[in-house]
Amino acid sequence: MRAVTIVLFVFFSFFCAVVHSQVYMNFYANVATDLANNNQFQQLGIGWQSRISINNKFQFFVQVQYVPPLLGREINKPAFTANPLLPLQITVAEKISPTQFAVALGHCFLLGRSSAASSWHLVLLTGYGVQGYRAKASVPESYALLNAEIKQSVGGFFAGLGAEWQYDIGKKSRLYVQLGSHIYPFNPTFKSPSVYKNWVPLQLSVGYGIKTSKK
Amino acid sequence: MRVLQFVLLSVCCVCWLGCKKNYTRYFPDPNSNGQAIFSNTANNLMTCFIQGKPWRSTDRSSGGFITPVNRSELSLYYMDIAGGSDTLRISWEGYYLEDVAASANSVVVLKLPVPDGFTKANFSQFKGKRLSLNGTNGYGAVSAPGIEQPFCNANIYFHEAVLHTRANGTDSGYISGLFELSAPAFVLSSGRFDHFLGQYEVQW
Numbered sequence: 001m002r003a004v005t006i007v008l009f010v011f012f013s014f015f016c017a018v019v020h021s022q023v024y025m026n027f028y029a030n031v032a033t034d035l036a037n038n039n040q041f042q043q044l045g046i047g048w049q050s051r052i053s054i055n056n057k058f059q060f061f062v063q064v065q066y067v068p069p070l071l072g073r074e075i076n077k078p079a080f081t082a083n084p085l086l087p088l089q090i091t092v093a094e095k096i097s098p099t100q101f102a103v104a105l106g107h108c109f110l111l112g113r114s115s116a117a118s119s120w121h122l123v124l125l126t127g128y129g130v131q132g133y134r135a136k137a138s139v140p141e142s143y144a145l146l147n148a149e150i151k152q153s154v155g156g157f158f159a160g161l162g163a164e165w166q167y168d169i170g171k172k173s174r175l176y177v178q179l180g181s182h183i184y185p186f187n188p189t190f191k192s193p194s195v196y197k198n199w200v201p202l203q204l205s206v207g208y209g210i211k212t213s214k215k
Numbered sequence: 216m217r218v219l220q221f222v223l224l225s226v227c228c229v230c231w232l233g234c235k236k237n238y239t240r241y242f243p244d245p246n247s248n249g250q251a252i253f254s255n256t257a258n259n260l261m262t263c264f265i266q267g268k269p270w271r272s273t274d275r276s277s278g279g280f281i282t283p284v285n286r287s288e289l290s291l292y293y294m295d296i297a298g299g300s301d302t303l304r305i306s307w308e309g310y311y312l313e314d315v316a317a318s319a320n321s322v323v324v325l326k327l328p329v330p331d332g333f334t335k336a337n338f339s340q341f342k343g344k345r346l347s348l349n350g351t352n353g354y355g356a357v358s359a360p361g362i363e364q365p366f367c368n369a370n371i372y373f374h375e376a377v378l379h380t381r382a383n384g385t386d387s388g389y390i391s392g393l394f395e396l397s398a399p400a401f402v403l404s405s406g407r408f409d410h411f412l413g414q415y416e417v418q419w
Binding site for chain 2: 080081082083084088135136137139144145146147148150151192193
């Protein structure tokens with residue numbers, strides 16, 4: 001019940017703010033590297049934001065982001081067989097592809113302006129996300145891959161921090177570039193037999209916003 | 216009111232004491248339907264295909280207050296035969312995934328010949344080795360509904376094989392590997408096992 005109240009409060013506040021503010025619809029793409037696993041994994045994501053400029057110094061946004069399991073890393077693992085007619089051990093490439101889905105609420109504070117159209121911002125966000133990975137390996141018949149990874153996902157709350165540069169293109173659109181990271185402080189770790197830690201992506205996002213309000 | 220609290224607390228305690236703990240971890244292999252992954256992390260499980268049907272060993276569990284039985288899926292039994300060759304018998308209890316009730320108490324056995332005076336320390340000699348048993352010097356056997364195969368040829372690979380006795384006298388070790396059995400008109404394929412060996416598994 002408390003969660004429902006919080007969600008209703010947030011969305012009520014959000015829509016009240018929409019009525020009285022400038023609203024931008026942002027679409028963005030990002031590339032990320034995973035800090036938690038020694039940068040072994042890269043991610044390519046897309047996202048959508050509805051961003052409200054409450055005043056010149058503060059923006060509030062709702063964000064949905066998806067990282068499809070497109071990019072992966074191939075890791076060589078041993079596979080064995082009991083068949084004496086075949087070599088005991090071979091090496092098989094196993095592809096691990098990270099994936100994430102997250103919904104977040106964010107705050108964007110003006111740090112300074114370098115020109116009338118160009119500005120720098122501090123971004124704070126918090127939300128709920130599910131992160132996981134897909135694993136795929138082509139193992140020859142008669143062989144068994146040792147400690148094969150299995151498809152997994154874990155969900156939890158996360159908090160993020162970033163820096164953003166915005167550039168207004170005319171009065172109805174803007175471009176922005178954001179560098180940020182987020183962590184899942186309370187997430188359970190991936191279960192055994194996985195050897196991977198939860199993703200901590202350092203991501204570079206490039207977005208384009210279109211003003212949807214008349215104000 | 217206090218009596219009610221006492222009764223509720225007692226019921227909770229009894230339920231808690233009655234809990235079983237499962238020591239088997241089953242991670243399905245995405246590349247092989249019905250099988251667990253091949254592992255060396257003491258998942259306490261054996262899976263295989265018997266005549267093409269997926270079969271797995273029972274869960275290893277420790278009983279609680281209500282059912283205080285420690286149940287193990289694996290038995291490692293050293294048989295010292297006077298005047299004959301000693302044997303090491305590895306057996307699993309389990310069932311077909313498709314028909315649990317009808318196939319309960321199925322058994323898969325590997326019987327390995329070992330030299331006289333074979334010790335627990337010698338058990339590690341199997342690690343990394345591949346063995347072929349021809350049905351007479353050693354064999355595999357399967358007993359399941361509709362299947363009685365007492366002497367099968369066997370190919371076995373031991374990825375892990377460690378066994379020793381702790382200071383307190385209990386046994387401790389690991390065993391993992393692969394195996395396959397064959398006999399006329401019978402095949403057990405893709406056998407994968409991975410177990411911790413403790414006092415309830417080892418009979419030496």
